[in-house]
Amino acid sequence: MAQINKPNEYxxxxxxxxxSSTQSITGVGFQPDWVWIKxxxxxxxxNLFDSVRGANKYIYSNDSxxxxxxxxxxxxxxxxxxxxxDDEDVxxxxxxxxxxxxxxxxGTASNTDGSITSTxxxxxxxxxxxxxxxxxxxxxxxxxHGLGVAPKMIITKNRSNVTPTNWTVYxxxxxxxxxxxxxxxxxxNLPSPLMVTTVGASTYTLGxxxxxxxxxxxxxxxxxxxxxxxxxxxxxxxxxxxTDGTFVYTGFKPAYLMIKNRxxxxxxxxxxxxxxxxxxxxxxxxxxxxNAADADNSGDTGGVDFLxxxxxxxxxxxxxxxxxxxxxxxxxxxxxxxGTNNIPTTAR
Numbered sequence: 001m002a003q004i005n006k007p008n009e010y011x012x013x014x015x016x017x018x019x020s021s022t023q024s025i026t027g028v029g030f031q032p033d034w035v036w037i038k039x040x041x042x043x044x045x046x047n048l049f050d051s052v053r054g055a056n057k058y059i060y061s062n063d064s065x066x067x068x069x070x071x072x073x074x075x076x077x078x079x080x081x082x083x084x085x086d087d088e089d090v091x092x093x094x095x096x097x098x099x100x101x102x103x104x105x106x107g108t109a110s111n112t113d114g115s116i117t118s119t120x121x122x123x124x125x126x127x128x129x130x131x132x133x134x135x136x137x138x139x140x141x142x143x144x145h146g147l148g149v150a151p152k153m154i155i156t157k158n159r160s161n162v163t164p165t166n167w168t169v170y171x172x173x174x175x176x177x178x179x180x181x182x183x184x185x186x187x188x189n190l191p192s193p194l195m196v197t198t199v200g201a202s203t204y205t206l207g208x209x210x211x212x213x214x215x216x217x218x219x220x221x222x223x224x225x226x227x228x229x230x231x232x233x234x235x236x237x238x239x240x241x242x243t244d245g246t247f248v249y250t251g252f253k254p255a256y257l258m259i260k261n262r263x264x265x266x267x268x269x270x271x272x273x274x275x276x277x278x279x280x281x282x283x284x285x286x287x288x289x290x291n292a293a294d295a296d297n298s299g300d301t302g303g304v305d306f307l308x309x310x311x312x313x314x315x316x317x318x319x320x321x322x323x324x325x326x327x328x329x330x331x332x333x334x335x336x337x338x339g340t341n342n343i344p345t346t347a348r
Contacts, residue, residue: 003229003230003231003336004125004126004228004229004230004231004333004336005230005336007230007231007252007255007332007333007334007335007336008029008255008334009029009030009103010030010102010103010123010125010126010128010231011100011101011102011103011126011231011232011255011256011332011333012027012028012029012030012101012255013098013099013100013101013255013256013275013276013277013278014027014028014081014098014099014101014277015040015096015097015098015099015277015278016096016097016099017094017095017096017097018088018090018091018092018093018094018095018096018097019091019093020086020088020091020092020093021086021091022075022083022084022085022086022091023083023084023091024078024081024082024083024084025081025082025083025084025099026078026080026081027080027081028080028081028082028099028101029080030079030080030101030103031077031078031079031080031103031106032051032077032081032082032101032102032103033050033051033052033077033102033103033104033105033106033121033130034048034049034050034051034101034102034104034128034130034223035048035049035050035074035077035082035099035100035101036048036049036061036099036100036101037049037074037089037090037097037098037099038097038098038099038288039089039090039092039095039096039097039295040095040096040097040098040278040288040295040296041095041096041295041296042088042092042095042295043293043294043295044088044089044092044293045060045062045063045089045293046060046061046062046288046290046293047060047073047074047089047090048060048061049073049074049082050104050121050130050221050223051077051104051106051108051121051130052104052108052119052120052121052130052131052132052221053067053132053159053221055074055075055076055077055082056069056070056071056073056074056075057069057159058070058073058074059157059159059221060183061167061182061183061271061290061291062183062289062290062291062292062293063164063183064164064165064166064167064183065164066158066159066160066161066162066165067157067159067160067219067221070085070087071085072085072086072087073085073087073089073090074090081101082099082101098275098277098278098288100256100273100275102126102128103123103126103128104121104122104123104128104129104130105121105122105123106121107121108120108121109121109122109146111131111144111145111146112144113142113144113146113202113203114141114142114143114144114202114203115136115138115141115142116133116134116135116136116141116142116143116206116214117133117144118131118132118133118143118144118145119131119132119133120132120144120145120146122145122146122147124146124147124148125228126228126231126232127147127149127151127225127226127227127228127231127232128147128223128224128225128226129145129146129147129151129223129224130221130222130223130224131143131144131145131146131221131222131223131224132159132219132220132221132222133219133220133222134217134218134219134220135206135209135213135214135215135216135217135218135219135220136214136216137209137214137215137216137217138209138214139193139207139208139209140197140205140206140207141205141206141214142203142204142205142206143203143204143206143222144202144203145202145203145204145222145224146202147201147224147226148201148202148226149201149226150199150200150201150226151170151199151204151224151225151226152171152172152225152226152227152234153169153170153171153172153224153225153234153330154169154170154196154199154204154222154223154224154225155167155168155169155182155222155223156168156169156170156196156212156213156220156221156222156223157182157220157221157222158211158212158213158215158218158219158220159218159219159220159221160218160219161211161215161218163211165211165212166181166182166183166184166212167181167182167183167212168180168181168182168195168196168212168213169181169182170195170196170199170204171234171328171330172199172234173234173235173236173262173328174188174262174328175188175190177190177191177194177197177207178190179191179195179196180260180262180328181291182271182290182291183290183291184266184269184291185265185266185267185268185269185270185271185291186265186266186269187261187262187263187264187265187269188262188263191208191210193207193208193209193210194207194208195207195208195210195212195213196213204224225330229251229336230251230252230333230336231252231332231333231336232330232331232332232333233250233251233252233329233330233331234328234329234330234331235248235250235328235329236262236326236327236328236329237326237327237329238324238325238326238327239313239316239320239321239322239323239324239325239326239327240321240323241316241321241322241323241324242316242321242323243302243314243315243316244312244314245302245304245312245313245314245315245316245320245321246312246313246321247307247310247311247312248310248311248312248329249309249310250309250310250311250331250333251309251310251336252309252331252333252334252335252336253306253307253308253309253333253334253335254274254276254306254310254311254331254332254333254334255275255276255332255333255334256273256274256275256276256331256332257273257274257275257304257306257311257329257330257331258271258272258273258290258329258330258331259271259272259319259320259327259328259329260272260327260328260329261318261319261320261322261325261326261327262326262327262328263325263326264318264322264325268318268319268322269319270289270291270292270319271289271290271291272287272288272289272290272319272320273287273288273289273290274286274287274303274304274306276306276334278296279303279306282303282305282306283302283303283304283305283314284303284304284305284306285298285299285300285301285302285303285304286298286300287300300315300317301315302314302315302316302317303315304320306334308335311331
């Protein structure tokens, strides 16, 4: 398997300050296809934009509402970042904000691999695709994702249903056929009827007509991730309840880490996000919560260490390292452990 030696060509985090006017955010290093913006200083919603749906359309990771169009939020995807309008969720004056950025294809294609035709923007090098499709209401319908290998994680949202509809997340480290909601802190659950079931190299199966994944005439977006050496890792670990927490091997120094307690219910299973731009030294003790509008939380007195080849928690909190409790994660690299360019990486 080829290794990505420069992960920041495919994923990068940028920090910026709002101005309540218009501004262009640069320094991403590429034209992003998926931009996830969150205020660090205010209790504002997480705003998610992608190039497949179009720059002016946003959805909230912390909410079940449908997609909204707003010409005053993200206005364009640019060659080195993106441009903003004056909406306070993404550009309030003097507010500090973070944007996580992923590269797909900077274009779309029609995918007919599944029984449902999808529109995709695919980067097979980094293992990331954005998939848009219209539900047909059929049990065991299939959707093409374009990655060429089976994704390890699929994050799906109903874009159009006026009835509040939860996000649903497939993760390879959940129990078989179990799902988990990005906008909630609930534990994994076995839905009845099933949602995403068989996941293959070209398609994945929608086990039912549930409105989260395949209600007839509803539109959907799915963010699909395959694991790539030196760039991304999607796995699980078991907490040990110690300040010398479980070491989790990724094969790279993380630039971004999102974790979720899969076992415990509401109030314990926050989707917590750390990155190497808001935190510049170990332990990383500033995190945001994908399922809540909260500002930066810097009260984590233990935090997590980003190491040269993985990560280790330094606390015994329920959301990250409770003894004998299972967690899922997705991580993207700052540097691979050792690239083919023979440049080693070190922990902080």
